[in-house]
Structure formats: C-alpha cells, structure tokens
Amino acid sequence: MTKEEKKVYVNKKGLRLDGRKIDELRPLTIKAGVLKNAKGSCYLTWGQNKVLVSVQGPREVLPKHHSDPLKAIVKFNYRMAAFSVPDRKNPKPGRRDIEISKVCGEALEKAIMLEKFPNTQIEVWAQVLDSNAGSRVAVLTAASVALADAGIPMKDLVTAVAVGRAGGKIILDLNKEEEDAPDAVDMPIALMTSAKEIVLLQMDGLFSKTEWDEAYELAAKALEQIKEKQVQALKEQFLQESMETETKEKIKAEVQ
C-alpha cells in the first residue's frame, strides 16, 4: 500500500504511467458490420478492452403483454466473457452486469426513435472479450455504432468515455492501474454530443465541484474525437456494403 501511494501517476513531463498525456485516449479502433447473423454489429478495441456488440430487431416482444403499444423497448445485455478478467468471471450475470445493462440501455433509449417501432423490441448484446478499465463506455460506444449499422433511426450517436482522478490529477480514460490509485475517482459519461445531452453519468469517489467541472470539459473534448471514429467506422461499412452490392450487380450483369 505504501508502495502504491508513492506511484507517480502523472510525472513532471505530464506523462502517465503508460506514457500517455493527461488528455490522451488509449488506442481506439472501431469496425462496424462484423457479424453475419446480426442485423447490426460492431467490434471495438480500446486499449486492452475488446468488445463485440450485436443488434437484433426491432422484432415482436414475447410474451406480448411486455410490449409497449407506443414504442419499441430496448433490451441491453452487458456480459463479460469468463476469461475477460484477471480472475474468472462467473458466467451467470451478477448485480454489476445487471446495473450496467440497465444504465447503458437507458442511455441508448433517448437516442433511438423508438416511437417508430411500437410493440417491438430492439435487442443489444454487448460481449466483453478482454477488459482493462472502461468496458462499459466501450460497449456503449460500440452499441451506438451497431444500432446505426442495423439501420435503426437515431437522433444522434451516443458516445461514451471515462474520466477521473489519479494522483491528484484529472485524467482522461483511466486504465486499471490508474483506477486502483488510492485517491482514484472514476466517472463514466455518455453524451449525444450534438446537443450536449448527458445520457449516462455515474461517479463514485471524492470529487470537488471544481474537479467535476474540469472532468466534464476533458470528457466533452474527447467525446468529439471518439464520435469521429464512430462516424468513420460507419462510413467504411457503408462504403464496403455499397461495393459488395455493386460487385454483385456487376457479376450478375456479366453472367446475364
């Protein structure tokens, strides 16, 4: 513990334990349309985090009396693979999985035009395959891409990131080592960035009001970058789909 407390989370050059700057994200890659059997899907890597998200629906709700005659309902399932954590995760969803599923599903509901699909349900399955701090913001960011890939109309993408404190400094995108700092605060936040609407916000620790302000600004900037990557992934997928269709058409034309 004394050893831990002596760790320098941000050094004199302003660099963190893994060499990042205070406002620097871990490497982030996003790929849409990766699963054949899903209506929409997304594979996202974020530092060591690797997540795979699928979207099914909108489709009929069973049993029927659970459906809403005015809008679609969203079923979000956050699940960690048994081997995605240092210790083995029990495959049965625990209380943490259930809470994360709830808040992530609620964060997406605001963005989806649910009223277009009354009596149906949209199912999001978010599978964490490898993890190292920040898996909930990773799956939420990926889910938003998977929904768009599924062609489900949305007001805006939902984009998420974690900010927080380690060693007295407000930093972006904490890794596990930083999350374990003695004074660590972790704050996952998700926005629809166009109108700066906060759709997910959680925090635990001891934050001053000034730190909250600072953390929010840091997050807001990073979210713009992340959103760009989301959009880029969707463009690539759209391009590829078009090309595939074109190729198919060409082949068809040649054959005929």
Added chain:
Amino acid sequence: MTKEEKKVYVNKKGLRLDGRKIDELRPLTIKAGVLKNAKGSCYLTWGQNKVLVSVQGPREVLPKHHSDPLKAIVKFNYRMAAFSVPDRKNPKPGRRDIEISKVCGEALEKAIMLEKFPNTQIEVWAQVLDSNAGSRVAVLTAASVALADAGIPMKDLVTAVAVGRAGGKIILDLNKEEEDAPDAVDMPIALMTSAKEIVLLQMDGLFSKTEWDEAYELAAKALEQIKEKQVQALKEQFLQESMETETKEKIKAEVQ
C-alpha cells in the same frame, strides 16, 4: 449443557426466568391500519417480536388459469428480515418460511368468506422485523387484524398463541430461552375462538396426553385475552378512520 439443565425455568414463587407467571403473556400491542399503500395492515409487537402485515386484494389472479372460479385464493408470505434473527437470515425464502406461509395461509382460509370473491386472490405479506420465539403466532394474529382492516368479510378472527413446556412445567408463550430448554416442547395453536375451531396446530417434542390437555386449556384462555386486543385495535382504527372522515367533511363544509 449441564449449566442449561440446572436452569430453573419456573421458580418456587411460580415465576419464570423473565419474571412472568406460568400463564402470563409477554407484552402485546396491536395497531391496525399502519400502511398507506396497503388495503389493510397491522403492526404487532409481542415481547421482542415486531411484525408488520399487509393485505392486498381481492384482485385478479395472474396467470388466470391459477384462479378458482368458486372462491378467492389466499397467498400468504411469511418473511423474516435479514436482521431479525441473531445470525443473518438469507433473504431467499427457505423451507421453514415456505411451510409457515402454507400453514398460516390455510389457517386463515377457514375464517375468510372466500366464496364471495371467486376468481380473485387475497395477498398477505407478513414481515418479521425482530424476533424472539413465537413469530408465526405473532404474524397470524396480526394477519387476521390486517384482513379485517382491509374490509374482507370473515366468519371470526383467527387468534394464535404458543404454549409448551420448559423445566417440566406447562407454560404460556415461550420465549427463546425457554424454547431452548433441554425438555422444551413448543406448540403453536390458532383458534377461531367463538366456536373453538382449531385452524392451526403444530407440536414437536415429547408430550404426555395429560400435558396436551393442560396446554390446550392454557392456550384457550390466553386466546380470549389476545382476541380482545385484536378487537380493540380494530375498534381504534375504525374510530380514527371515522374521525378522519368527519374532520374532512367538516373542513369541506367550512370551505364551502
């Protein structure tokens, strides 16, 4: 163990370990109509026992095929708060909870005019908040009051008490220390006292037939006292409800 065996459960003056006489109840208080959201309710304290009982219904049975076209069904849920026992009670209902719920529910069914409410169910939730021997007779006595408070028509109140043996003597309303006597016998019994109909009777231990006779007489007398307290609680609640209505009417009158 040897120490236990030397305990004098009833001393030469005829007094028990807690100073009570052989036929003396622990302090008993009953209050009806304590929960705003319940159709009927009752808070009862009996020595250290503190129980809260609510009644909902009669209302539709779901799923429908569980309903009885000839009468209402009674769902009795006996539950101990996790902190209501010396060790922590696992919140998941165990076999003991399920058996007590069954026999208490059955004891009430005889008293309720079930045939007046076909296809419905009456739900009794009996929550034990603190306990010290005798919680099942406490909740059953309270449930009967809560049912009456809910306005559900009954042939008679159900009134319950435990009698038994400790240190060779037949005594009324055993506490935990007496229940742990080496020769302890515990016998919960519930009657509709008007016609002396036994609706609940359980016993485990080694009783002679004479002891059974003696125990029954002791119980029967005590049940009269307890029933008086039940009736008193209902009268007070009725009075208060009337006053509230009257006050409301007055205010209305004044306002107009």
Added chain:
Amino acid sequence: MTKEEKKVYVNKKGLRLDGRKIDELRPLTIKAGVLKNAKGSCYLTWGQNKVLVSVQGPREVLPKHHSDPLKAIVKFNYRMAAFSVPDRKNPKPGRRDIEISKVCGEALEKAIMLEKFPNTQIEVWAQVLDSNAGSRVAVLTAASVALADAGIPMKDLVTAVAVGRAGGKIILDLNKEEEDAPDAVDMPIALMTSAKEIVLLQMDGLFSKTEWDEAYELAAKALEQIKEKQVQALKEQFLQESMETETKEKIKAEVQ
C-alpha cells in the same frame, strides 16, 4: 494406482474380476406393469443397477405453443436417487442428467410412431434407485418396455447395452471396477435390432478401429439376448393382464 494397473481384468481362464466371461451380461431381470398410476412402467435390475421407469401420455402439451402439430414430443427425465451412488447425488438434475435425458429421449423418438399423436407429449420418467456402471443403458432398455406396456405403438423395441475395454480386452457390460481400469473405454450403444439401426452411440477413450469393430459385434449379439428378455417381460405382463380381466369377468359372472 500401481496396484490398479496390476489388476488382471481378464484372467487366463478368460474370466473377469467378478467371474464373468468376456461376453457375459450381469444378471438382468425385467418386469413390466409395476406401477398402478403410470400408463406404462418397468422395473429392471441389471447387476447392482435397479431402475424404475414410468410412462405417462400421450397427453396435451402445456404451454400449448411448445407442442408440435405434426407429431408427439418425447420428454425423457433421467434421475438418480440421492442414495443411488456411493456419494450422495444432489437432487437437482446436473449436466450429466440433462445430457443422458437428451440422448435417451432422442434414441426412443426414432422407435415411437410419433406422427400418430400430434400436439401431444409422451413423458418418460427414469428413476435410478441403485447403480453400478451402465445405468443409462438400463433405463433406456426399461423405457422401451414401459412404452410398450403403455400401449404406445412402436416400430421396434430399443435395446441398449454397454461394451468397452479393460485390461486390454474388449468386454461386455462393464461394471464400475472395470470402468475404472486405467485403459478403460466405455461405449453405450442402443439399437433397434430388427433393422440394426443405431439410435444411441457414445464413446470416450482411446479405441482402435479394430476394437470398435470387435466391440460392435459383441454388443450386437448381446442386444439379441436382452431384447428377448424385454419381449418376455411384455408377454408375462400381457398374460397377467388377460388373467386379471378373465378373473374379474368370472367373478362378475358368478355374482350375477
């Protein structure tokens, strides 16, 4: 372990640890029609194995949407009594119980004329009361008799046996001691013997292709013997039922 390896599973006289020959079954008894409340039933003892199988149905499937409009479905429940194994078996069905239920149910489906009973289900309950290697082939052999006893039309009986290897020899109907041999292979197999259709086949271990051939031949021969016992049990039951009917008729005649 070294002790184990020195065990002679088949001695120079060709006899096994329990005195059986290589192709010799443990004592097998089959009795049909043993349970009053079942549509069909069978009690079978096979060495130390003692199993009781009942058949109910064909009857309506609940909930209805699980039914098949083209044929009956088969629900096979393999269960071990808690005391039927050296250690106590947890009463909750485990993964082994579920797999055995699945493969045994599937093995029977081929034999039953399911298309005669659309929208219904046939329930087989297979209770193991004592066991010593081979309980799945015992219940499957018994289930087939119980189905016939229930009057359910079948293309052929299903007959099952286990063959395998211990101490380098291919042997019939392994007992527990043989199953525990260091080189043990166990292969349960079930046939509809008339057309030599394999309806159940499982194996784990290290078998050469020649050993498979040898094992199959050994099994095929034994299955003929076992089938004879199945048929014999059904004949006896048929005879007894006829006699009972006759006796009743006689008594009726005499009374009138």
Added chain:
Amino acid sequence: MQKNVLLELKSEKVLTNLKDSVRTDGRKLDEYRKISIEKGIYQNAEGSAKVTLGDTEVIAGVKLLPGKPYPDSPNEGTISVGTELIPLASPFFESGPPSTDSIELSRVVDRGIRESKAVDFKKLCITEGELVFIGFVDIYAINFDGNLFDASAIAAIAALDQAKIPKIEDEKTVKDEFSGKLKLERKPILSTFAKIGNFLVLDPDLLEETAMQARFSVATTEDNFVSAFQKGLPGSIKKEDVDSAIDTAFKAAKEIRKML
C-alpha cells in the same frame, strides 16, 4: 400439482358413504390399509426401505456423510430429510423444484425424527468439533394413493433403523466398510387422519384425501409420548378430534412398530 377432475367428482360420495358408516374401501374409521415394509434393498444406500400402504408406495434411502458439526453442538451430527413427489407416482405430479406440499412433508418427517430424539445425534459424532455424520434421508414417492405423510415417515424410520455406519479413516469414508449400525433410540410412528364432514378417518386414501377439509397428523412413541402434531389444509378440527386421534394413533402405532 395439476387437478384430477374425475377424482373430485367421485369424492363427493365419500361423505355420503361415511354417514352410512362405510368407508369407500370398506375399512373401519380407525383402520390402516395393508402395510408392508421391505428393508435394506439398495447397496449404495447405508440404509433403505420401501413402504407400501395400500396402493401408496414410498422408498427411502439414507446416506451417512462426514461433515462439519454446528458450532453450538460440536459433538453432535444431524439429519436432513428431503422428499420428492416425482411423476412416477402420479400423472398429477410434476418435475421441478420441491413443491410447497413436498416441503411441508419433508419438514414434518424431519422434525418427527429430530424432536422425538429418535436418533441420538451424539452417536453421529466422529471427532468432537471436527467431524460428524450428517444423515441424509431421501424419500421418493413411487405410487401415490393418499397418505404420503405416514408412508414417508415410516419409510424414513425403517431406513434409519438399520443404516450401517461407514468406517472413517483420515476424515474420509472407507468404501464398503462399516463400524456398526445406527440404532434408533425411539421409533415414533406418524398417524394421519382426514377430517371429512364430522368424521375423522385414519390413513386416508387418495379419494378420501380429495374429500377431506383438514388433515391432522399425530406421532406417538413406544414410551407413551405424543411426539408431534401437524394440522394442515383450510378446514378446522376440534379438541375432541385431537383427543380421539391421539388414542387411535397409540393403538395403530403399536402394530406398525412391530413390523419394523
């Protein structure tokens, strides 16, 4: 349990018959059906028994497994009773987790053994404070024609009474070796009555159970104790019913105890 409509229709005659002093199967009010008890029938069980009560058939098996004692009784073992109402026994029994009915049944059988001190739990001690035997009694109904309470309780007592105590070495059971037999201190017999109209009938069969308003069970011991009561179902009974049930139970139990 699903409903047996046919039986419900038939059961309407039970009370009419009783008023003519006839039980549907011809028995007297205080008469058991034919009882038989088979013991020691399974090798993997330390003790086992099959009890038939008319057409009701029940099997009980006992496993004695080493385990840790409760902190407050370091030199005592314990028992644990489970009953399963499996679909073998009746087309109206369903598979799945224990029903409310089977939980009540298990607990009545368990308390009947425990509270009558039928088993001396000290005899189940292996090493004080360290290791004791836990006696798992598992009961399976295999044919159900009423009064599972008495059939199960008798089967449990019969299975325990001749149970072999496994030999223990290094805190583990030695296969197929035994250090003796578990002898019961007392053999409580449970006798169950159906209250039908104003009648109290012993050992109700399924038809009578369908007609009964209340069920009442009394356990009695050879040393003249009443060792358990359990009243069930929505109907009520009277003090006189209990008195007469006790007398009948003592008489009936004496006969059954001889068969153990």
Added chain:
Amino acid sequence: MQKNVLLELKSEKVLTNLKDSVRTDGRKLDEYRKISIEKGIYQNAEGSAKVTLGDTEVIAGVKLLPGKPYPDSPNEGTISVGTELIPLASPFFESGPPSTDSIELSRVVDRGIRESKAVDFKKLCITEGELVFIGFVDIYAINFDGNLFDASAIAAIAALDQAKIPKIEDEKTVKDEFSGKLKLERKPILSTFAKIGNFLVLDPDLLEETAMQARFSVATTEDNFVSAFQKGLPGSIKKEDVDSAIDTAFKAAKEIRKML
C-alpha cells in the same frame, strides 16, 4: 413492477403545474418532504433505522458477521447492501428475486457508502488476514411514495452510524456483548432529483416519478465533496442540471445530516 394506470393519467398534470411554478404538493423545487429518522429500533440488528420521507417509509438493519477478508486487503472488512421492494410497500411490488430496479438501488447505496469511505474498513478487521467483520446492510421499503434512493441511503447511513460491534471470542460472536460502536468517518447524503420537462425537482414523490424523464442523484459529504453521481432512466440531463443539483444537494444534505 406492474403498471399503475391511474397514476400515469394523473401524472400528466405534473408538468403543467410546474410550468405555473407549483409542485403538486405545494413544495418548492429544492425542498424535501418532511423527513424523520428513528434509530436503534430492533434488538437482533446490530444497528437499525427507520426513515420516513413524506409517505415513503424505509427500514434498514445492519448485521456485523465475522468472515474471511479478501486476499488483497487482509486487514479490511467490507459491507454488502441489499434492498427489497416488498409487496408491503406497494400493490405494484411483486415478491420474487431482486428486480433490476432494486439491484440498481442496492448498488448505488452500497457504492455511496464504500467509495466515500464513510466506513473505515480497517476498523472492521478482527485478526489480520484471518477474520474481519462483514457489514450486511439490509433495506426494506415498507411504504412507497417515491424517492426510495434517498430514503434508503439515509436509512443505511443512520443504521450503520450507531451499529454496535459484537465481541468476538474464538472466532465467534459472543451473544449480546459488544466491543464498541462503529463510528462513521463521513456521512454522505444522497439527494435525488427528477427531470420533468426542463425542471429539476428535489425528492420526487411517486406522482412526480411517474412524470419524470430522467432521475439524477448526487451524494455530498460534510467535507465538501461530491461523492457520487447516478443518472438513470431514458431521459437526458445537461451540464447545468448537474451544477445546480450539486448546489442544492449540499444545502439539503446539511439539514439532513443534523437529524442523524
């Protein structure tokens, strides 16, 4: 939870009223309902409290049980919070395993205590690496009229604050003897807001909860920290909402903390 159709109809007026600067029950936007806190009410609990918030009533009890520490914090105990939304509290609560709602509630209360370091887990250590106390906080809603979050969080803090620490001998609890009291290091107070239209109202009652699009909770401490955020439900909030919620929460918490 089943739906309360009547309430949904009524709730349509909530926003209309807010536009006229009126809360349905006459409160100001940043005003709590009447709060009362009763402590030490049950003998079997090491600590207990009942909190009423208008017509919302919640009970919390604490049991301190000896257990093994986590390998990575051998000299620290821990806590475990459970909440049950039992049918006592509302005709729309159902019995059964914890619902998603009650799981979120439990976890928010749990983290609120744990991450604000309200309890010094080192004080729960009995023998380093061997034995520590686990503080089970169990919360029961007994009457539900909105804002279970604040009622539950306050009840948990109140129950913990005066919890007695059992005396331990031979790794076991000595009955009715205590070695002292568990004093909290900090008393974080959770303040929950409903976002209804563009309004943010403190301590929503059931009617307001039925009308809200988003729920937002802020915990604050006496040493000027914000110690928790939790945003729930499908609606969104703005940075300004969070800012104003923080200010309101600090003010409100000061008053509540005095009552503990």
Added chain:
Amino acid sequence: MQKNVLLELKSEKVLTNLKDSVRTDGRKLDEYRKISIEKGIYQNAEGSAKVTLGDTEVIAGVKLLPGKPYPDSPNEGTISVGTELIPLASPFFESGPPSTDSIELSRVVDRGIRESKAVDFKKLCITEGELVFIGFVDIYAINFDGNLFDASAIAAIAALDQAKIPKIEDEKTVKDEFSGKLKLERKPILSTFAKIGNFLVLDPDLLEETAMQARFSVATTEDNFVSAFQKGLPGSIKKEDVDSAIDTAFKAAKEIRKML
C-alpha cells in the same frame, strides 16, 4: 431456441440436391468448409483462440485457477468446459441459463479433451493433495452457421495448447508472471457428420443441420485412436455410417491438426 421457419422451407431442397450428388454450397460430402484458427488473442485469458468454419465463428478462452484437488486424485488438476450460445451468434439463440443443446455440446467437448488424455492432469498439480490448477475453458459462439461441435472442440484444443501456466506464490497467482506453457499430450480433432436421407455429410452448415435426421461425431487422434463418438438427434445411423465416418475423420483431422 426459436424456430427459423424460412430455413426449414429451404432445407427441403438439401436432400434433393444430395441425390444429384451436390451439396448446396458445392462441397464434396467429406469436405470441411474453409477453416481458420487465430490464437493468443486476449490478454486476460491464459490461452485463447478464435475458430472460423465457413461462416461459423467460435471463441474459446482458458483460465487456469488454483483450487483443491479431488480427494481420489490428489496429484491431478482438472478441466471444466462451458459453452454459451449467446444471441450475438444467431437471432434464434436466447439469453438465459445453458440450454440442453449447449449442455450436450459442453460435455462432448469436455470429455473429448479429458478422456483422450489430451491434457496430462498431473502437470496441473501445484502441491500434491493441496493445490492444483483447474482449467476453465469457456467457449462463446459468435456467429452460428452450423457445426458448433467441431468449431468449439477445435477452439478448445487451440486455446489449451498455447495456454500459459501462471506462477504461484503463497497459493496465489502472481499477476502477469508465468512458469511455462501447458503443452497438450495429444490433439484430438472432432469431426461431425449429418445424416440426411442415406447420405452422411461432413461439417454440415446450418441449412444441412436443419435437414439432418441424425448427427454423428467422431474424434480422432494423431496416434490413430478413435477417441470419442457422440450420436445425437432422433434419427438412426448404421454400422457402415460409423465405419465411413471414422475413415473420413482421420483424413480430415490430419489437415486440421497442421493448422493448430
């Protein structure tokens, strides 16, 4: 699993095509789809692999955790295989506890490794009688287009084959340090066939699975053993089917083993 009606309609053509000696996707009867195997893809897993078999994709991960050995094999670790058919993989897979299908799949993969002695359990021993490794192999279907049996079994073998063995100090795992690699003694390959009409086709895709009456799996090893059989589904197979399946399996396995 829900029903895929469209697929059922299409599947009627599978047999007609086979009679014309054509598999729907143009393969020969004894031909696998394109296989690829990626290994060592996740850092938190001691071993991991992704297997694609045509459009079927499966991921396996291995965790080696210290635990107690079974009393009857004090110097041996063990493995435990779980498979999850998650909704990622198919709109017809449902969340919830393991289905009967996934339990059969898990057990076939588990036995295939265990009984072929692919892993030397003695190499998983840390301290005899005290501590051994338990190898948890967890398998997730991520895209389902038939033949999960072979994809899962190959993924499990691939993940185990390169699994790192954690370093142990004081009975606990040292983070990110390893004492070596778990090398397999044998690499059994499972080959699964569909019986459709009188045809036996290797590596059925989803359409063929929808048309099949029986499923038959054979595992073979590099030292010429048949190490497992599993016949599934209501149809029957013949001795000759088994014989030919064995020959095909040996040939196919040789190719797949090279890719590991």
